[in-house]
Amino acid sequence: MEKNGMDPPPAYMQQPPPLMPPSYSQAMAGSIPLNPYTPVEPFQNGPRIMTTVVPLGPEQTRMICPHCQTDIYTTRKVKPKPAAYLSCALIFMFGCFLGCCLIPFCMNSCRSVSHSCPNCGRHLGKYLGNE
Numbered sequence: 437m438e439k440n441g442m443d444p445p446p447a448y449m450q451q452p453p454p455l456m457p458p459s460y461s462q463a464m465a466g467s468i469p470l471n472p473y474t475p476v477e478p479f480q481n482g483p484r485i486m487t488t489v490v491p492l493g494p495e496q497t498r499m500i501c502p503h504c505q506t507d508i509y510t511t512r513k514v515k516p517k518p519a520a521y522l523s524c525a526l527i528f529m530f531g532c533f534l535g536c537c538l539i540p541f542c543m544n545s546c547r548s549v550s551h552s553c554p555n556c557g558r559h560l561g562k563y564l565g566n567e
């Protein structure tokens with residue numbers, strides 16, 4: 437069994453290169469707002485999973501975990517911020533010691549919420565409320 441170069445060369449080797457768009461010097465001569473030629477980046481090593489940056493709020497957030505690429509709802513851990521303790525002390529000094537000083541611990545803006553992934557357990561981000 438010998439092949440004596442009977443295989444034709446691949447078809448794409450014979451095709452002329454695609455027509456190039458007008459050169460940039462021509463295109464830039466007039467101010468053209470839209471560039472008709474947008475270069476397309478080829479995929480490298482298969483499809484890439486794009487993880488969108490989701491702004492983390494005080495509630496559970498649906499996102500794609502950047503660590504394990506799983507569609508998850510974040511697991512929250514709510515902790516009062518140091519500002520909450522400070523507000524507590526201030527309210528206490530103003531005389532509202534009958535439980536009012538606990539108000540900052542009930543406000544979203546005084547709590548920090550840590551989001552983590554329920555699948556891999558990694559930390560995903562933190563919501564710090566409104567400063």
Ligand SMILES: [Zn+2]
Nearest residue numbers: 501504553556
């Ligand atoms: Zn994960």
